[in-house]
Amino acid sequence: MTSPSLGVDALRAMRNDRRRHRVADMEWFEALYKVYIAAFLGGSAILFLSGLSTDTPLTTQQMANLSANTPHAVGLIAAVVVFIGLRSGANGGPIAVEEPEVRHVLLAPLDHAAVLRHPAIQRLRTFAFAGAIAGGTANQLLGRRVPQTGTSLVMFALWGALAGALMGMLFIIAALIVHGLGFARWIATAIATALTGWQVVVTFNNSHVAGPFDTIGSISLWWLRHSYIDIVGVAAIVILTAFAIALAGRLSLEALSRRSSLVSQMKFAVTLQDIRTVVLLRRQLSQEHMRVKPWVKIPRVLRRDVVVGRGFRSMAHFPIRRVIRMLLLTITGAVALVSAWRGTTPAIVVAGLMFFIVGLDAVEPLSQEVDQPDRTDALPHDRGLLMVKHLLVPALFMFPFLVAGVVVAYIAEPHSNTIVYALLLGIPALLGGVAGAAINAVKGAPDPVGGANQGLALPPEVAGMTTMVRAVWPPAVAIVACAPVLATRHGFETGIDMLGNTLRAIGGVVILLILVGGWVRQRDAIHIWFRGIQDASKNSSTVGGN
Amino acid sequence: MVRTHRNVHSPVEHPALHVDDVSKTYGDAPALNPISISIAKGERVALIGHNGSGKTTMIRIASGLLDATTGEVKINGHEAGSLPARASLSFIADQPTFYDDLTLWEHLEYVARLHGVEEWEQSAADLLGHLGLYERADDMPNRFSRGLKQKAAIALGFIRPFDLLLVDEPFVGLDAAGKEALLELLADASEHGSTVIVATHELSFVHTVERVIALRDGRLVYDGDTSGINVDGLVRTEDPAGEHDGEQH
Numbered sequence: 001m002t003s004p005s006l007g008v009d010a011l012r013a014m015r016n017d018r019r020r021h022r023v024a025d026m027e028w029f030e031a032l033y034k035v036y037i038a039a040f041l042g043g044s045a046i047l048f049l050s051g052l053s054t055d056t057p058l059t060t061q062q063m064a065n066l067s068a069n070t071p072h073a074v075g076l077i078a079a080v081v082v083f084i085g086l087r088s089g090a091n092g093g094p095i096a097v098e099e100p101e102v103r104h105v106l107l108a109p110l111d112h113a114a115v116l117r118h119p120a121i122q123r124l125r126t127f128a129f130a131g132a133i134a135g136g137t138a139n140q141l142l143g144r145r146v147p148q149t150g151t152s153l154v155m156f157a158l159w160g161a162l163a164g165a166l167m168g169m170l171f172i173i174a175a176l177i178v179h180g181l182g183f184a185r186w187i188a189t190a191i192a193t194a195l196t197g198w199q200v201v202v203t204f205n206n207s208h209v210a211g212p213f214d215t216i217g218s219i220s221l222w223w224l225r226h227s228y229i230d231i232v233g234v235a236a237i238v239i240l241t242a243f244a245i246a247l248a249g250r251l252s253l254e255a256l257s258r259r260s261s262l263v264s265q266m267k268f269a270v271t272l273q274d275i276r277t278v279v280l281l282r283r284q285l286s287q288e289h290m291r292v293k294p295w296v297k298i299p300r301v302l303r304r305d306v307v308v309g310r311g312f313r314s315m316a317h318f319p320i321r322r323v324i325r326m327l328l329l330t331i332t333g334a335v336a337l338v339s340a341w342r343g344t345t346p347a348i349v350v351a352g353l354m355f356f357i358v359g360l361d362a363v364e365p366l367s368q369e370v371d372q373p374d375r376t377d378a379l380p381h382d383r384g385l386l387m388v389k390h391l392l393v394p395a396l397f398m399f400p401f402l403v404a405g406v407v408v409a410y411i412a413e414p415h416s417n418t419i420v421y422a423l424l425l426g427i428p429a430l431l432g433g434v435a436g437a438a439i440n441a442v443k444g445a446p447d448p449v450g451g452a453n454q455g456l457a458l459p460p461e462v463a464g465m466t467t468m469v470r471a472v473w474p475p476a477v478a479i480v481a482c483a484p485v486l487a488t489r490h491g492f493e494t495g496i497d498m499l500g501n502t503l504r505a506i507g508g509v510v511i512l513l514i515l516v517g518g519w520v521r522q523r524d525a526i527h528i529w530f531r532g533i534q535d536a537s538k539n540s541s542t543v544g545g546n
Numbered sequence: 547m548v549r550t551h552r553n554v555h556s557p558v559e560h561p562a563l564h565v566d567d568v569s570k571t572y573g574d575a576p577a578l579n580p581i582s583i584s585i586a587k588g589e590r591v592a593l594i595g596h597n598g599s600g601k602t603t604m605i606r607i608a609s610g611l612l613d614a615t616t617g618e619v620k621i622n623g624h625e626a627g628s629l630p631a632r633a634s635l636s637f638i639a640d641q642p643t644f645y646d647d648l649t650l651w652e653h654l655e656y657v658a659r660l661h662g663v664e665e666w667e668q669s670a671a672d673l674l675g676h677l678g679l680y681e682r683a684d685d686m687p688n689r690f691s692r693g694l695k696q697k698a699a700i701a702l703g704f705i706r707p708f709d710l711l712l713v714d715e716p717f718v719g720l721d722a723a724g725k726e727a728l729l730e731l732l733a734d735a736s737e738h739g740s741t742v743i744v745a746t747h748e749l750s751f752v753h754t755v756e757r758v759i760a761l762r763d764g765r766l767v768y769d770g771d772t773s774g775i776n777v778d779g780l781v782r783t784e785d786p787a788g789e790h791d792g793e794q795h
Contacts (some may be wrong), residue, residue, distance in 0.1 A: 104653075
């Protein structure tokens with residue numbers, strides 16, 4: 001005997017039961033520890049950011065700039081968020097349900113809207129919350145620099161949180177609409193480019209014409225002035241939210257099925273700080289495949305060394321999407337370096353991270369080699385030398401991106417000196433990104449002595465710290481490689497030996513890059529040596545004990 | 547054996563599965579070239595072909611898990627993936643998946659009730675007994691071995707009512723008793739009027755069907771009864787010669 005009404009009831013009942021199971025199975029001590037760690041790290045990040053942004057009050061001119069440009073500038077961030085959301089939707093985002101949910105629930109004769117509405121709202125809530133935290137934090141940091149206006153920091157945080165929450169919601173709304181309406185990827189990209197382009201034009205031309213996302217920026221300024229037209233924007237977002245949620249039932253089963261397993265693998269990889277796996281899974285999620293036909297045939301002269309030739313061949317198969325992404329990241333990094341030159345010191349962190357991500361794509365031949373340790377171990381070659389050779393092509397591959405970065409710098413600072421300094425600063429910055437990515441790739445390689453830290457019996461706090469250092473130092477190398485711009489700025493501000501300052505700082509970065517190369521070359525030897533010391537120490541203590 | 551049937555019959559007699567000019571490409575790579583097939587109600591069909599021939603793609607498109615690049619698929623006259631199509635189709639995938647936090651018995655209850663089956667306990671007990679899983683009913687299927695997972699997936703496929711059963715490589719990993727049990731379940735489904743389509747290399751099943759559909763490199767290369775072709779040769783897909791193209795209907 002069958003009853004159609006049972007289906008949705010069964011779904012609700014089982015979801016409630018599973019929630020109860022999860023709560024019952026929860027390790028409360030562990031959960032509290034996670035909350036403690038999150039609060040500790042979050043608090044530390046806010047304190048760090050507070051330290052970076054000085055408390056020097058803004059001048060009248062700066063306040064005028066803030067009032068005039070914030071809607072456009074914050075709107076530009078919202079435009080980028082929507083751009084990513086639209087692309088995510090075209091690639092099957094933003095929802096990822098469990099694989100059994102696809103197989104058993106979504107193939108059951110239930111209305112998909114009834115099944116998927118809940119995860120869609122959950123995702124919307126999560127992003128709105130994350131956006132609210134980010135926006136609230138950013139605005140209260142700003143509030144510390146605003147001269148006495150009688151506005152409390154709470155109001156700064158409140159309007160920032162509202163703007164951030166709307167931004168987070170826009171990401172999910174954009175993705176759900178594109179996915180639900182089944183837009184082709186190129187249409188989504190065209191819409192995203194048009195909206196972002198519009199916002200870029202009004203932002204950089206100081207235009208009086210409103211950008212599509214100015215409302216978000218304007219709301220973040222409500223501590224200063226109330227622009228009631230913004231309420232229309234908020235109402236539009238609320239209507240779009242309802243529309244997007246209504247489309248949840250039209251999400252593609254194929255996309256949900258593909259994402260279900262990949263996203264769970266990706267979450268696992270993130271918990272292990274396995275960036276390489278995250279990169280590979282992200283490519284699968286966005287269906288980014290290598291070109292079958294290479295862009296160019298690699299000439300014989302470049303293939304004389306088999307490893308170098310293999311590197312060039314890999315680059316020749318890069319899909320256009322990857323190249324464009326690398327270009328956009330480089331441009332963003334270059335803009336961040338220009339910001340650092342103009343006085344925003346923390347921008348070097350953004351630049352370093354951008355170049356690190358570019359590097360992750362560029363070191364693909366090396367990463368592929370590390371992914372296949374059996375093959376590497378079977379070769380009659382020294383693994384360190386092989387890996388160092390794999391760095392040559394990615395380093396050369398950075399050249400066109402260097403040119404793009406120099407062009408960006410020249411557009412932002414149109415002086416003849418800009419080209420010279422952009423070249424001087426761009427080369428170590430991009431190579432730093434490659435070096436950071438190379439460290440990340442190589443540390444995933446098998447340890448020749450089966451784990452150099454094995455047997456050290458590190459206490460959990462130290463082991464946790466070691467894990468964190470391992471995760472942090474690859475991007476840190478990329479960030480340090482961007483630091484010479486600060487030396488250049490210092491030379492300019494003090495009027496003392498700007499070129500000398502720059503070259504000395506670059507020299508430091510070059511030494512760092514050589515050390516990284518040496519580490520890649522000698523990693524196996526270092527581990528063997530380290531294990532030898534450990535064994536010797538163990539033996540001597542055993543003898544002493546006897 | 548206790549088994550439930552959807553028995554939803556529209557006044558107009560539609561084929562159980564109608565595939566019209568369906569193709570599938572992944573990026574630039576074609577997985578399935580345009581194919582048209584019609585399978586009547588109650589037919590028992592083996593879908594065979596080399597690895598990578600497009601069997602799984604074909605079955606997943608019919609189940610609604612994959613979107614066809616071109617063409618349309620209808621299940622009992624309804625668009626594949628639509629609610630009425632999902633109601634009448636049961637799909638047993640080649641890679642079983644289960645929830646981490648439900649026992650096998652809870653899975654059976656959940657799937658049965660999702661499909662509107664109120665009295666499911668006896669069917670579930672019968673199925674588990676038949677497949678030799680009764681003692682494992684309170685265990686987590688996600689921790690089962692490959693063969694037991696396959697049996698659990700079969701139980702989930704049969705606990706719900708269906709008119710059309712799509713099964714992808716169901717014999718992989720099964721022991722002799724499991725294969726026997728599955729063959730009996732498939733025969734039982736046919737006897738009760740369900741259409742059964744199985745993608746398999748298992749000769750013991752292929753010899754029992756009325757119709758064989760063979761795919762190679764995403765193309766339909768044979769559609770007919772088992773007498774018209776050298777079934778053994780066709781099924782031995784590792785045979786590199788592959789000279790088994792039969793007539794096409």
